[in-house]
Amino acid sequence: xxxxxxxxxxxxxxxxxxxxxxxxxxxxxxxxxxxxxxxxxxxxxxxxxxxxxxxxxxxxxxxxxxxxxxxxxxxxxxxxxxxxxxxxxxxxxxxxxxxxxxxxxxxxxxxxxxxxxxxxxxxxxxxxxxxxxxxxxxxxxxxxxxxx
Numbered sequence: 826x827x828x829x830x831x832x833x834x835x836x837x838x839x840x841x842x843x844x845x846x847x848x849x850x851x852x853x854x855x856x857x858x859x860x861x862x863x864x865x866x867x868x869x870x871x872x873x874x875x876x877x878x879x880x881x882x883x884x885x886x887x888x889x890x891x892x893x894x895x896x897x898x899x900x901x902x903x904x905x906x907x908x909x910x911x912x913x914x915x916x917x918x919x920x921x922x923x924x925x926x927x928x929x930x931x932x933x934x935x936x937x938x939x940x941x942x943x944x945x946x947x948x949x950x951x952x953x954x955x956x957x958x959x960x961x962x963x964x965x966x967x968x969x970x971x972x973x
Contacts, residue, residue, distance in 0.1 A: 838875055845871045881905055 884905035889897045
């Protein structure tokens, strides 16, 4: 029974095989090798990555708690990488993080602009539906009847 529980937990935490396969194959193709990867090797890569993620997240969580916060941020992860002696990943990770933030900032600016345009269109529709906008008053209409 305990073995079944461990297997269920492992399956729930398992990284998607297609993504692991793609990452491994990408790395192998960058090195110029056209190598196939056995199923057992993919499982070993996946399990290694899962363990690394657990270790890194636990370390980042400790750093976050030391700072008396409840939300892990990117700086906590970067500090955790240094703490577990993987500082050689910091350069590429910071570059990826910077690129992600720039793309995200562009999306946020675009979304804000789109939201503002929708708001304007809605206001225009409402003013159009409620009688057509501006009312022109006749200066000679002293009693408000619409006649001079």
